[in-house]
Amino acid sequence: VIADIVFDVPVWRAFAYVIPRGMELHRGQRVAAPLRGRARIGMVVDLRYGDETGLQAIARPVDAVPVLSRAALELGRWVAEESLSSWGSTLLALSPPVARRGAPVIAPPAEIGPIAGPPPELWVGTLREARLAEQLRAIDGSALVVASDREGAGRWAERLDAARLDSGVSDASRRDAWFAAARGRARIAVGTRSALLVPLPPPATLVLLDEHDPAHKPPGAPRLHSREVLSRRAALEGSRLLMLSATPSVESWWRAQSAQALRRHERTEGWPDIVTADTRGILRNHPLTLPLTRAIEDATRRGRRAALIVGRRAATLVCSECGSFVRCKECGVPLPFSRGRNSLACRLCTRAEQLPERCPTCGGRRLSPFGWDAERVEAAVRKRFPKLGVSRSDADAQIAIGPPSILKPSGPAALGCVGIVALDSLLGMPDFRGGERGFELLWAAMEAVRAEGRVVVQTLHPDHYAVEAARTRDLASFYEHEIKLRSELGYPPFRRLAVLSVRSRTEGEAHALIADCARAFDGIPGLTVYPAAPRDAASTTRLRWRLMLKGPAELPRLLAPAISPLLERGRRAGNVVEIEMDPVS
């Protein structure tokens, strides 16, 4: 009997090995097998009869029993194909930690047949998490809860008294939790993306927390958003899928709405009004407007903490008179601006424009770089509030300054004031998700203060649809607007994106390499290939290039034949070619 094994190497095909006499193996079990002379860990994906001549023998099983079901192996293959990465690297990233020698033998995972299940549900509203905890407490069958990070997994494991599958606990207890979930001994298991394939006895409920969070797709295998993996899994095994978010991704909202699967568990009565501070023509010399200064004073006087949210660097050029950004005429995205350069280049289409003298919208003469970074804000705030504790690293400081993520761990009404120093640094990011990210932030700010505090938004765009929708607490109106835009401009969920990037040692080679890549995509029907652009517009050397690809839902299948030889050839002579499907930023 021959075993087909896949390894954590960038090689697509499986390798065939002889199973030694007396060794019993199953699909979904890990083994150590000699690969180019050394024993490496691989996953058994198939067992078959065949010609054994010239094949090496498997050295030993690594697991006494399978860790993945056959359905999980197939799901893993789908994930690998969708993300243009190898089956082996995907499966091994989605397997439990390897046991130490002498660990007890545990029962193999349940096999689940394909059944038709309900459409995925999208839960929004302030009560979504309380409702989830309630339902899970009384659940019939098993459940997997996937958080976007270890902290979230830890909080939920405690809240649900559930087994933990993420790396926040020891390997031994993660492994125990894996098999406890597989055998139905732990009804509820909590993990991060590494737990996506854990076997669960039916009927299973799959839960994705903070569905919109880009942290569900960090670098590394499996190179797909947990949302996509879970929705495929739910569809294949007929499980119920619940996705929770205060502000879902536009993709999920759109799908849930058309499947009549949107569930709203809301209570927004008593929430504070969002105070918008219009910063057009001001905010040149201080990051805090009067309303924000007052709100910080009030909160800290009452013994409450304040958080100030800042974006990244000065990223765009803005008109001080009408407030509009200088945008690419082709793509409509704001052009990134950095000091010391006299042209603006679009990140998407590479069109370069002379630095304009006047505002292209209103003809105003005052165009200035826009953006307050954390350092500048901290210095100014310390000066303004010398007696208060101000920190960029301690989220528990009286005034904490940082990126939107500092709002994440705060419980309901944890803060007395949230100030968004410059919403425009989010709205104006050279990324089609700018509106979505801005809306998420505003909503998260309201959730962090609830009825007990104040949200102050400083912006050049008080009339932006994301601000308007947040101010009126009208989720649906935001999504309607955003979906219309996405449909007109051909962005997800209507078309699918991929980003190809290359790196070389010399500028000449880098340019030749990206040109080769672009040529390889010539003539593929339904594919839009955007012109290549240097990766860092600010950098003077052009060793890194990227280009964006747009296509239909089957984009990975379209790209695979063209990209495979490039991914291999790219590795020669210090060249690196990478492709990322469905980039989140």
Add this chain to the structure above:
DNA sequence: AGCACGCCGACT
């Protein structure tokens, strides 16, 4: 990925 093989320059 990771590792061995092999072909050219610098050193004993």
Add this chain to the structure above:
DNA sequence: GTCGGCGTGCTC
């Protein structure tokens, strides 16, 4: 005459 750089190709 030998060491070792890295470019190249393969892994059951």
